Amino acid sequence: MATETAELPAGPAVARRSPGRIALRRFLRHRSAQVGLVLLTAWVVLAVFAPWIAPYEPNELVSRARQAPSADHWLGTDHLGRDLLSRVIHGARISLVLGFVSVIFGLVPGATLGLVAGYAGGRVDAVISRLIDAMLAFPSIILALIIIATLGPGILNVMIAVGVASVPEYARLMRGQVLAARTQPYVEAAWLVGNDPARIMGRHIFPNANGPLIVFATLQVGNAILVGAGLSFLGLGAQPPTAEWGLMSAEGRDVLARAWWISTFPGLAILSVVVAFNLVGDGLRDAVDPRTRPA
Amino acid sequence: MGRYILGRILQMIPVLLLVSLIVFGIMRVLPGDPALLMLQGAEGGVTTPERLEALRERMGLNDPVVVQYWTFLTGALTGDLGESVRFREPVLDMVLDRLGSTIELALAGLVISVLVGVPLGMIAAMRRGGWIDAFTMTFSYLGASMPVFFLGLILIYVFAFGMGLFPSAGGTGWRSLVLPGVTLGLINAGLIARLMRSSMLEVLGEDYMRTGRAKGVPPGLLLRRHGIKNALIPVVTILGLQFGNMLAGTVVTETVFSRPGIGRMIVTAILAKDYPLIQGAVLFLSIIYVTANLLVDIAYAWLDPRIRYGD
Amino acid sequence: MSALLSIRDLEVTFATEAGPLPAVQGVSLDVAPGETLAIVGESGSGKSVTMLSLLGLLPAGAARARQVVFDGQDITALDEARLRGLRGREIGIVFQDPMTSLNPVLTVGRQLTEMFELHQGLSRGAARAAAVETLSLVGMPSPKERMATYPHQLSGGMRQRAMIAIAVACRPKLLIADEPTTALDVTIQAQILDLIARIQEELGMGVIMISHDLGVVAGVADRIAVMYAGRIVEIGPIDAVFDAPRMPYTSGLLASVPRYDLDADMPRSIPGTPPDPLARPSGCAFRPRCAEARAACAASPPPALRPAGPPPHEAACILVGEERERT
Numbered sequence: 001m002a003t004e005t006a007e008l009p010a011g012p013a014v015a016r017r018s019p020g021r022i023a024l025r026r027f028l029r030h031r032s033a034q035v036g037l038v039l040l041t042a043w044v045v046l047a048v049f050a051p052w053i054a055p056y057e058p059n060e061l062v063s064r065a066r067q068a069p070s071a072d073h074w075l076g077t078d079h080l081g082r083d084l085l086s087r088v089i090h091g092a093r094i095s096l097v098l099g100f101v102s103v104i105f106g107l108v109p110g111a112t113l114g115l116v117a118g119y120a121g122g123r124v125d126a127v128i129s130r131l132i133d134a135m136l137a138f139p140s141i142i143l144a145l146i147i148i149a150t151l152g153p154g155i156l157n158v159m160i161a162v163g164v165a166s167v168p169e170y171a172r173l174m175r176g177q178v179l180a181a182r183t184q185p186y187v188e189a190a191w192l193v194g195n196d197p198a199r200i201m202g203r204h205i206f207p208n209a210n211g212p213l214i215v216f217a218t219l220q221v222g223n224a225i226l227v228g229a230g231l232s233f234l235g236l237g238a239q240p241p242t243a244e245w246g247l248m249s250a251e252g253r254d255v256l257a258r259a260w261w262i263s264t265f266p267g268l269a270i271l272s273v274v275v276a277f278n279l280v281g282d283g284l285r286d287a288v289d290p291r292t293r294p295a
Numbered sequence: 296m297g298r299y300i301l302g303r304i305l306q307m308i309p310v311l312l313l314v315s316l317i318v319f320g321i322m323r324v325l326p327g328d329p330a331l332l333m334l335q336g337a338e339g340g341v342t343t344p345e346r347l348e349a350l351r352e353r354m355g356l357n358d359p360v361v362v363q364y365w366t367f368l369t370g371a372l373t374g375d376l377g378e379s380v381r382f383r384e385p386v387l388d389m390v391l392d393r394l395g396s397t398i399e400l401a402l403a404g405l406v407i408s409v410l411v412g413v414p415l416g417m418i419a420a421m422r423r424g425g426w427i428d429a430f431t432m433t434f435s436y437l438g439a440s441m442p443v444f445f446l447g448l449i450l451i452y453v454f455a456f457g458m459g460l461f462p463s464a465g466g467t468g469w470r471s472l473v474l475p476g477v478t479l480g481l482i483n484a485g486l487i488a489r490l491m492r493s494s495m496l497e498v499l500g501e502d503y504m505r506t507g508r509a510k511g512v513p514p515g516l517l518l519r520r521h522g523i524k525n526a527l528i529p530v531v532t533i534l535g536l537q538f539g540n541m542l543a544g545t546v547v548t549e550t551v552f553s554r555p556g557i558g559r560m561i562v563t564a565i566l567a568k569d570y571p572l573i574q575g576a577v578l579f580l581s582i583i584y585v586t587a588n589l590l591v592d593i594a595y596a597w598l599d600p601r602i603r604y605g606d
Numbered sequence: 607m608s609a610l611l612s613i614r615d616l617e618v619t620f621a622t623e624a625g626p627l628p629a630v631q632g633v634s635l636d637v638a639p640g641e642t643l644a645i646v647g648e649s650g651s652g653k654s655v656t657m658l659s660l661l662g663l664l665p666a667g668a669a670r671a672r673q674v675v676f677d678g679q680d681i682t683a684l685d686e687a688r689l690r691g692l693r694g695r696e697i698g699i700v701f702q703d704p705m706t707s708l709n710p711v712l713t714v715g716r717q718l719t720e721m722f723e724l725h726q727g728l729s730r731g732a733a734r735a736a737a738v739e740t741l742s743l744v745g746m747p748s749p750k751e752r753m754a755t756y757p758h759q760l761s762g763g764m765r766q767r768a769m770i771a772i773a774v775a776c777r778p779k780l781l782i783a784d785e786p787t788t789a790l791d792v793t794i795q796a797q798i799l800d801l802i803a804r805i806q807e808e809l810g811m812g813v814i815m816i817s818h819d820l821g822v823v824a825g826v827a828d829r830i831a832v833m834y835a836g837r838i839v840e841i842g843p844i845d846a847v848f849d850a851p852r853m854p855y856t857s858g859l860l861a862s863v864p865r866y867d868l869d870a871d872m873p874r875s876i877p878g879t880p881p882d883p884l885a886r887p888s889g890c891a892f893r894p895r896c897a898e899a900r901a902a903c904a905a906s907p908p909p910a911l912r913p914a915g916p917p918p919h920e921a922a923c924i925l926v927g928e929e930r931e932r933t
Contacts, residue, residue, distance in 0.1 A: 137310045138317075139539030139584055141546065142577060146317065149565045149573045150324055226442055230547050233444045234562045249444055253551070256448060257456045267445030274440035502706035508663055509701075510772065511694035511724060513687075520720070524711045600711060600756040 023211070026287040033283020039276035047092035054086035058243040066259040076261040079251055084261065087243040088269050094244045095225045095273060098159055102224035103217050105163020110170025111213060117171065118178025119201055128171070135168035144227065148236050155228075155244070158237040162224045173216055181205045211288040218284055222277030229270050245270050299603065303592050307585055314581040319367045321577070322570045323360065330356055332568050333380045350380075354571075371578065377571035379564075386575035390557060394579060397556035400479065400548065401541040401583075403472050407480025408487050408537065413530065415484070416491025417523070420499065431488050438485025443544050447478040447551035464553035475552045479544045483537055487530060495526040524598060531595050535588035542580055608678075609636040610812040611660075611780055615672040618652070618659050618836075627883050629655045630669075631836040637780065642806065642813040644827035644844070646820055646859070648880055651833040653816045657782045661697060662689045677779055695725040698773030698811075700802075702785040704765035708757040714741075714768045715753030721775035737775070743808075744771040745801060763794035770801065777809050784816045799826055820863045824848065829918075832856050835881055835891035839908070842919030852921035855892045890924070898925060 027033055046053060056062050065081040067073055075084035117128035135143065147161035181187055187204050229246030231237040238244035240251075245266035252262025322329045330350045334342045351357055354377065355366055370376065376386035419431035454474060455463035461473045498504065499522065507517045546558035553559075557576050564572040596603045618630035630652040637643045645653045659669035660681075674682050677696065681689065693699075701707040709717055715737055722733035734753070741749030744767045757765055766786065773781060783802055787795035803826055806813050817823050823830060824844070831841040832855065840853040851857045858876035878895035887893055889904040896903070908922040920926070 134310070134313050137313065137585070138581060139543055141539070141543030142580055142584070145546070145561055145565070146321055146577060149561075149570075149577075150321055152568075153566065222440065226440070229442055230444060233442070234547065234550055235566060236562065246442070246444070249442070249448065253444075253448060256452055260452055263445070263448050267442060267448065270442050271437070271440055271445065274442075275436065278436065278440055502701060502703065503709040505663060506701060506707045506769075506772075507709070509661055509693055509699045510721060511690045511692070512720065513690060521709050521712070525709070528711075598711065600713075601758050 023287040027283050030283040032279045036276045036279025043092050046089050047096050050090045054089040056083040056086040058087045058090040059241050075265045078262050079255050088265050090243040091245045098228045099221040099225040101159045102162040103221050106166035110167040111174045114171040114174025118175040132168045132171045140165040153236045155238045158228050158231045162227050215285040219281035222274040226274050318574050318578045319364050376575040379572045381567050381569045386571050390575045390579050393556045397545050400545050403476030404479025404541045408483040411484035412487025413491050416488040417495050419492045420495035435485030435489040438482050443547045444551050450474045475548045491530050494529045498522050498526040528599050535591035538587040610639040611637040612675040618655050618669045637812045639812050640810050642827045644815045644823035644830045647833035652836040653833045654784050661693050695776040696778050697780045698778040699782040700769050700773045700786045703789040704769040725776045740771045740775050762790050780812045782814045840921040846919040852926050853923040854896045854898045
């Protein structure tokens, strides 16, 4: 009997692998995804090997302040005389970490809530759904500001704030996916033959619901970097002398008229990283669901 | 229509109650004694046990939590939001002083984003595959990926420092509103353009557009009378969300352009640990947001008779 | 008798990713004033495309014809603006699904008054009066109140009445009804067909009724044209075609209609499916499904139909020629 019931789920497991492979192939052929992937890889390499690639220490005073870009200092020096190129390269570490960590802070609790709500249904779903709706009634930036107001400024608190503020969106997305997956015949079959709920969730529902979740999370990494840099620009995130792009832009703001490069290069760095994540995210979306491909 | 609006207003009540609960909660979940944090933050660490106790008493922190919430709620309803620890002014006055400026900025941003995004998306849809279409898609990509402060700084550099057309900071009158408004507007115009484009593409393929042509309606009129209104419906539905983006944007924009507004006030209040001020500002931003969404829903119903007549 | 509409050698080809797709090939037909011509065929046979091309509603460059004469003028020579003056005013069209064919955000009244403002230059007030009158012409109860309603507030039958009102608003000389009853309940279908027939009589319009359903056209049409794979394969007076079909495809269609006569055979469907328009067989396109097919059918295309004049009943089939030789 047990072996018979174990046979049933084999179908979707096989089916699940091949769409994944098709999607991967489609993704790698997607032109804007390729551009995004190249850009992203470049930034990841810069971030990982920053100490070896950057010509100077990020907080080292190397020259006179506010020197224009030159052969010695490709991107110039900042308002204190630190090498801007080195600081931009080191800044990639913080922004990438911020992006990924924030997403984890949002994704893990959000997806769990959504999975439980969608699977359990009934009263549990009602309570979680109300909670999600209530949080969605706030603009996420206000949620983030509230969290920072309680926790205080700081880069880790920014990650928590940006992450938690996105929890309801992950939860809503996941719940919708689970509800859609639940009505699939093979899930009903798995349930009818008495599979353990946790096993059904883990083996059948989650793998089939994670496509849109991955797409959203990828786009959300870019968004988190954007919001995080904005909060640092305001002084609520990274604190001096950290080489963080938003903070660096803010430091350049007061001397913008005399030294445009101090704000400009960190700004361009943020722009290019976020563009990279958006390109990759859109490529993933088209790969996972070809119907949404813009014609 | 009247019943619909009334229903929507009633729906706001639980949302606002929740907002008040969260705002009230800010000070209660702080790690540590809020009175101590505030004294340290606002007055630079000069604390004596007597002053601490006096502040606690003044803010009602010694009461049970339920009593505190009730005091907060009734206070908020009667316009008493407490006093700023740092500025020793009633929070309500401080908020109201800056409210106009923030709403002005958010509205300017919304108007500019619609004025830029809607025509751009429409033309892109009609000239699909052409250079305007390509430009629109690029523009919307950059809009979604550009930090607000970066765009603001670029505009300041070019139009304030470079050409001297508009002030770079502060000021009053419409000239001081141009650069911040354009900053907010351009950032969000991309999303609107993209949405308008896909919505318009869909509408262009609809049966009733074919009917319009079969009726002999000239192309321009067909677009104006039959196309735009239908295509605007999905755009209007996200205007509420857009307004949230605008409010979020004002926090940064007001700082970049040194505009006195609620957004900038929140930031300084957070840095100074001025909790009553934070509470008041967050409360008002939320109320603006909820009200804006109500207005959007009404606009939506006005555009789409299927909603207006409730089915 | 001069024809109201006369089409000669209409070709419609769509450019697709897989290459040019011939949707209509060499269609010629006439419609007399006051006459009802039914065009029947399976979906994809080109019947709707023929009519859309007539109104200039297809993508530019898709349709070509040797000649399309409507009411004495060759409309292939008209520019877009002149053609637009024809659409709605001289030629009205009723589409299949009134739910999607009416604009959801405009009132019925607005969609109707527009016609009078556009084509007759009436003022708002006069257009309103004319619209109310037209609504009562199509049997809309309490027409004044209906002016302010939106399409979604009407029932399917009432919606189609509104659609017909728009089509006949300017008293056109020709009404094209493209599957006007397909989206409706069976009980409503007869009402709508009666309505079209009544208005036709009142206004003296020519009507082209497009349908995939022989049962629908049997009661209303004077003549019938059967289309298959982009061509007219049989055309003639409705009784002649129904009683003595000359083309096996027409016979097959007739046999597939459920009949209510007691001694009727069970309906039989035609085996197979219509050919892929990108890869139609040589010779007669119906050949692969035809029980009477022979070697000669593959060799050459079926004889062309003589579009006008007697004999009125013709079929593009090799059998017709054989039959003629026998008699």
